[in-house]
Amino acid sequence: TIDNLKGLKQGRLRIAAVTTxxxxxPRILGPFCAQYPGIDIALEVVNRDRLIDRxxxxxxxxxxxxxxPEGLDTESESFMDNPLIVLAPVAHPLVGCKGIPFARLAEESFLARERGSGxxxxxxxxxREHGTPLRIKMELGSNEAIKQAVAGGLGLAMLSRSTLNLNPGQEELAELDVEGFPILRAWYVVWPKGKQLSVVAATFLEFLRGHVQLFVRGQ
Ligand code: PGA
Known part of the structure; x- marks a missing residue:
């Protein structure tokens, strides 16, 4: 039966993923592990620079x-949207404004992730592309710390929408309507070019090619 065939997919899948x-x-790995109970996962969560090292x-x-990554011989496939947004505390005067010019952001302080973060x-x-000066008021090593600092009124942030829950207002956060935003990007699955993927890795890649977006709320 099909169930028996799925049972044959066994082993450990080693994934490294950026912090964001x-x-x-987990919303992807949950249904994946339910479908392939013989596969165990080792998930490393590190920032972009450390991931490239790995x-x-x-x-x-x-x-x-x-x-x-540039300059490394890799193959990659996008599997999900990854919009970049500008985040403010709910009480910020720009919340609710339409089509805020990007240059207006020069007047704001920003909370930024550490160097090495994607x-x-x-x-x-x-x-840089807008020729707009960026004022970084505080550097924080996690998206969660940045969200708390934005809610606390310490400044604005530019983060992936993946970091927000379905109702950002609950966290006292609001997405600003800045010209050109959200910036439409994607999440990629990457592997070294020419590397023979293990059966479990190939199974996961096939899973990502399916309807992964359906498992992830708010995407
Ligand atoms: P980060 O990476 O978690 O290191 O910021 C995010 C990304 O690659 O877009």
């Missing part, structure tokens, strides 16, 4: 990240 994916990876050392089967890299690139 911790908000949705990739260079070939420490995992498969990698999940925002922007596939979110930080993208945020700096977006400001």
């Amino acid at each position: 994916t911790k908000y949705f990876m 990739m260079i050392r070939n420490q995992d089967d498969i990698y999940i990240m925002g922007v596939p 979110t930080r890299m993208t945020m700096e690139r977006v400001f």
Whole structure:
């Protein structure tokens, strides 16, 4: 029977994923593990720079990240949306304003992830591309700490919408309607080019190609 065939897919799947994916990876791994009970998971959650280090050392089967690395010979496939948004505390004067010019953000202080984070890299690139100065008031090592600091009125942030729950207002957060936002990006699954994927890794890749978006609330 089909159930017996699924039982044959056995072994350990080693995944390394960037920190921001911790908000949705469990929602994907839950149904995956239910479907393939013989597969055990080792999930490393690290920032972008550390993930690229792991990739260079070939420490995992498969990698999940925002922007596939340049200069490394990899194959990648997008599997889910990853919109980048501007986040403010609910009481901020810009909340509810339509089409806020990007240049207006120069007047605000920002809370930023640590260097080495993919979110930080993208945020700096977006400001650079607009020629708008970025004022970083505070650097914090986690998305969760940034959300709390934004809610506490310490500044604005640019984060993946994946970090928000369905009702950001409950966390005293609001998404600003800034020109050009949300920036539409994707989450990618990445593996070294030419690497023969293990049966479990190939099974997971096939699973990601399916309707993964359906498992993840709010996407
Ligand atoms: P980060 O990466 O969790 O290191 O910020 C996010 C990304 O790759 O987009």
